[in-house]
Amino acid sequence: MEPRMNVIETRKLTKYYGKSRGIVDLDMTVEEGEIYGFIGPNGAGKSTTIRTLLGLIHPTGGSATIFGKDITAFGPQIRQEVGYLPSEVFYYDDMRAIDLLRYSASFYSTDPKATEKRAKELAERFDLDLKKKIDDLSYGNKKKVGIIQGLAHRPKLIILDEPTGGLDPLIQQEFFHLLKEQNAEGATVLFSSHILSEVQKLCDRVAIIKEGSIIRVDQIRTLLENATKRLTLEMAAQPDASDFALKGVSDLEFTNHTVSFLYRGHVNDLTGLLSRLDLVDLQVEEPDLEEIFLHYYQKEV
Amino acid sequence: MNVYLRELRAYRKSTITWVISLAGIVGLFMMLYPAFESDVEGLNEVLANFPQAIKSLVNITPETFLSVLGFYGYLLNFAWLAASIQAMNLGVGVISKEVAGKTADFLITRPVRRAQVVTAKLAAALTVVLITSAVFTAVSYLAVVATGASLDEATLLLMASTLLLLQIVFLALGALFSVTIPKIKSVVAVSLPTVFAFYIIGAIGDVLENVELRWVSPFRYFDPAYMIGEGALESEYLLVIAVFTVAAIAATYVIFAKKDIHTAI
Amino acid sequence: MNVFLREMKAHRWGLLFWSLGMIMMIYSGMAKYGAYEAAGESVTAILEQMPDTVQVVFGMTGFDLGTAAGFYGMLFLYLAVMGAVHASLLGAHLIAKEERDHTSEFLYAKPASRSRVLTGKLLAGLVNIVVLNLVTAASSFYFVDLFNRDEPFGGDIALLMVGLFFLQLIFFAIGAAVAGISRKPKSAASRATSIMFGTFLLFYVVNLNKDLGVLKYFTPFKYFEAGVLMADGALDPVFVGLSVVIVALAIAGTYRAYSARDLAI
Numbered sequence: 001m002e003p004r005m006n007v008i009e010t011r012k013l014t015k016y017y018g019k020s021r022g023i024v025d026l027d028m029t030v031e032e033g034e035i036y037g038f039i040g041p042n043g044a045g046k047s048t049t050i051r052t053l054l055g056l057i058h059p060t061g062g063s064a065t066i067f068g069k070d071i072t073a074f075g076p077q078i079r080q081e082v083g084y085l086p087s088e089v090f091y092y093d094d095m096r097a098i099d100l101l102r103y104s105a106s107f108y109s110t111d112p113k114a115t116e117k118r119a120k121e122l123a124e125r126f127d128l129d130l131k132k133k134i135d136d137l138s139y140g141n142k143k144k145v146g147i148i149q150g151l152a153h154r155p156k157l158i159i160l161d162e163p164t165g166g167l168d169p170l171i172q173q174e175f176f177h178l179l180k181e182q183n184a185e186g187a188t189v190l191f192s193s194h195i196l197s198e199v200q201k202l203c204d205r206v207a208i209i210k211e212g213s214i215i216r217v218d219q220i221r222t223l224l225e226n227a228t229k230r231l232t233l234e235m236a237a238q239p240d241a242s243d244f245a246l247k248g249v250s251d252l253e254f255t256n257h258t259v260s261f262l263y264r265g266h267v268n269d270l271t272g273l274l275s276r277l278d279l280v281d282l283q284v285e286e287p288d289l290e291e292i293f294l295h296y297y298q299k300e301v
Numbered sequence: 302m303n304v305y306l307r308e309l310r311a312y313r314k315s316t317i318t319w320v321i322s323l324a325g326i327v328g329l330f331m332m333l334y335p336a337f338e339s340d341v342e343g344l345n346e347v348l349a350n351f352p353q354a355i356k357s358l359v360n361i362t363p364e365t366f367l368s369v370l371g372f373y374g375y376l377l378n379f380a381w382l383a384a385s386i387q388a389m390n391l392g393v394g395v396i397s398k399e400v401a402g403k404t405a406d407f408l409i410t411r412p413v414r415r416a417q418v419v420t421a422k423l424a425a426a427l428t429v430v431l432i433t434s435a436v437f438t439a440v441s442y443l444a445v446v447a448t449g450a451s452l453d454e455a456t457l458l459l460m461a462s463t464l465l466l467l468q469i470v471f472l473a474l475g476a477l478f479s480v481t482i483p484k485i486k487s488v489v490a491v492s493l494p495t496v497f498a499f500y501i502i503g504a505i506g507d508v509l510e511n512v513e514l515r516w517v518s519p520f521r522y523f524d525p526a527y528m529i530g531e532g533a534l535e536s537e538y539l540l541v542i543a544v545f546t547v548a549a550i551a552a553t554y555v556i557f558a559k560k561d562i563h564t565a566i
Numbered sequence: 567m568n569v570f571l572r573e574m575k576a577h578r579w580g581l582l583f584w585s586l587g588m589i590m591m592i593y594s595g596m597a598k599y600g601a602y603e604a605a606g607e608s609v610t611a612i613l614e615q616m617p618d619t620v621q622v623v624f625g626m627t628g629f630d631l632g633t634a635a636g637f638y639g640m641l642f643l644y645l646a647v648m649g650a651v652h653a654s655l656l657g658a659h660l661i662a663k664e665e666r667d668h669t670s671e672f673l674y675a676k677p678a679s680r681s682r683v684l685t686g687k688l689l690a691g692l693v694n695i696v697v698l699n700l701v702t703a704a705s706s707f708y709f710v711d712l713f714n715r716d717e718p719f720g721g722d723i724a725l726l727m728v729g730l731f732f733l734q735l736i737f738f739a740i741g742a743a744v745a746g747i748s749r750k751p752k753s754a755a756s757r758a759t760s761i762m763f764g765t766f767l768l769f770y771v772v773n774l775n776k777d778l779g780v781l782k783y784f785t786p787f788k789y790f791e792a793g794v795l796m797a798d799g800a801l802d803p804v805f806v807g808l809s810v811v812i813v814a815l816a817i818a819g820t821y822r823a824y825s826a827r828d829l830a831i
Contacts, residue, residue: 017561051562054409054410055409055410056405056406056409056410056561056562057561057562057563058559058561075414076412076413076414076417077412078412079410079411079412079413080412082410082412084410086406088403090402090403090404090406090407091404091407092402092404093402093752094311103303103307104407104411106303107303107411107412107413108411108412109412149407315756318760322763322767325767326767329767329770329771329774332774333774390756401666401752402752486663486666486667487655487659487666487752487755488755488756489655489755489756489759490580490655490659490755493651493655493759494583494584494587497587497648497651498587501587501590501591501594502590504591504594504595505590505593505594505597507594507598
């Protein structure tokens with residue numbers, strides 16, 4: 001099979017804000033047609049990377065290409081095929097939603113009429129009233145305007161920076177459907193988030209960024225297989241530590257009748273263990289990112 | 302073109318207000334001229350008794366100050382001030398409005414070069430300034446000719462055209478400010494004090510008869526008495542305007558191209 | 567208290583620049599008087615013999631231009647405009663900034679009522695106005711004294727400073743009311759200054775056309791006109807009463823509207 005083209009490729013991309021770090025020597029490769037998750041805690045450098053790729057800020061070192069073109073030299077040509085949705089959307093407060101979408105469409109070389117038609121379809125799909133002033137829209141509805149302006153011109157690369165805030169679960173689901181459709185039609189997606197489950201739902205591959213550098217890139221499947229879960233058990237009797245001698249159990253803690261631990265491994269082994277215990281209550285949680293960093297990556301990297 | 306049109310539309314209302322205000326200043330003052338003219342006859346006789354040195358100190362000579370063009374030159378001072386504020390507002394708003402309104406993210410992620418954005422916005426501001434000056438010149442011409450006084454029409458048009466030159470200077474200065482001053486939250490809070498500062502510097506230079514200060518304040522570049530006397534503008538100041546405008550606009554392009562647009566929060 | 571201190575800190579540089587501008591303005595004006603003085607009595611004699619219309623156009627009606635205080639009276643109008651611009655911007659800016667900078671959510675999620683925040687802001691504004699007024703007063707005394715020849719002037723300047731203070735209060739209150747009532751935080755400052763310049767233009771219209779005398783109630787610049795104040799040696803109780811009413815209404819309106827309306831986020 002012919003190797004797929006790299007849509008985004010960064011080489012030692014670096015951005016310092018004065019003396020404070022944005023990103024350092026960041027190497028990232030996003031292949032054509034994939035949905036690439038970009039995950040890390042606040043301040044890790046996700047937005048800095050994305051804003052550099054979009055030409056909003058200028059790198060202090062290294063380089064990057066999108067569609068094989070250098071981001072500093074070919075910004076406008078690149079953005080012709082890029083759609084972007086920021087986490088906070090701000091638009092011209094004197095415009096109605098339709099005015100903004102028309103204004104947005106007027107920038108692209110694709111037929112503005114077609115883009116506007118597509119925008120109207122999307123508005124219908126998301127149940128958005130385009131006649132309203134943007135200023136009068138709720139936060140979630142402004143976000144919908146953001147989604148539509150980012151996708152209406154059928155970009156080949158969709159860049160999303162923590163886009164789901166403010167969207168209710170139904171709209172979020174619809175939004176993810178839409179992204180998958182666009183992806184099926186050939187669009188590449190770069191999706192930044194600090195919510196692991198969101199990335200798991202949507203992405204093929206995921207990069208984990210920490211303190212300005214990518215520390216690991218994994219297939220989501222690998223990540224799921226290796227998924228760490230936090231279990232909290234409420235026991236009928238005083239628990240016995242020897243019952244929990246199973247491969248993959250870590251961070252074991254006892255408090256009276258309560259046991260909590262992290263588990264990584266086959267689910268069948270875990271259910272086997274649980275079936276032998278006299279349980280009052282059971283809670284299975286996805287560990288937050290901090291825990292992943294502490295208990296999973298610290299050991300492997 | 303889309304950015305240009307959007308800007309023009311956004312300026313529509315304020316342009317109408319400014320044009321009406323400027324036309325009002327001209328109309329108001331020129332309406333007074335007939336009464337002034339009849340009073341002046343008497344004043345000329347009084348003036349004849351004073352030595353030339355004193356007359357030049359008060360800036361009053363019959364051929365400049367007390368003619369219809371001299372009178373027009375006086376009102377021009379007010380028009381300059383108003384028009385400069387308008388131009389400075391336009392210039393300061395060029396980029397800072399997008400940054401302050403947090404719409405820069407939207408605009409810059411479209412497939413346009415930043416230079417194109419600056420060009421479109423400056424072109425829109427220039428259009429507004431041209432319209433304002435054109436209307437001002439037309440109203441000036443009508444109002445001055447309507448007084449029936451005899452005058453050199455070419456000099457009148459020359460005097461009216463100084464409005465545009467000043468506007469271009471302040472537009473360029475404002476544009477430069479808009480990319481250099483971080484976080485401009487209110488356009489008028491930047492433009493009003495700046496224009497006033499130049500006005501005061503000009504006034505001080507005037508009092509002190511300080512030639513260096515005359516270079517600093519654009520309000521002192523055009524002397525009505527010189528324009529009326531010579532029928533021309535002083536070329537060294539025209540050169541200053543040209544050099545400053547080109548430099549400020551070039552710097553605006555260069556600085557904005559390199560500027561980081563920070564997160565919209 | 568926290569809001570008050572924060573606003574004081576936020577406006578300290580602005581206040582410094584406005585104070586400097588005021589001082590420079592007074593200096594340049596009085597230096598001009600010094601130049602006339604040096605040329606002898608005859609210059610002021612010319613100015614005083616100017617016909618009425620000429621005097622109105624140049625804003626020198628009713629002053630004894632042979633004295634430093636009289637000349638200062640002519641200058642006062644420009645100081646009043648400066649003070650009015652400062653006060654309008656300050657009033658509008660203080661109230662509108664939270665909405666414009668999207669910090670109102672932060673501020674009003676704190677356990678502070680809107681009226682308490684408003685009080686802190688208005689007090690900070692009041693202090694700024696008082697400081698600018700005192701700077702103006704001090705530099706007026708200094709520069710007038712510098713060029714004065716033994717005529718008493720203290721009473722005149724003190725009276726004019728009280729007038730200036732009333733003007734500042736009026737335009738501060740109007741600025742605050744515009745920002746407090748309007749839901750468009752971005753245009754509050756330009757609206758407030760437009761109102762101010764509108765009343766200034768009206769001042770000229772009233773002076774130029776005696777038939778429109780009744781309009782004087784609509785322009786605060788007419789309430790505290792230097793020539794009248796200096797001739798009467800006292801403030802006109804009608805205008806003082808009117809000023810108090812305007813300020814009270816504007817401030818009350820600001821509190822009511824700002825506390826009741828939905829804030830832009």
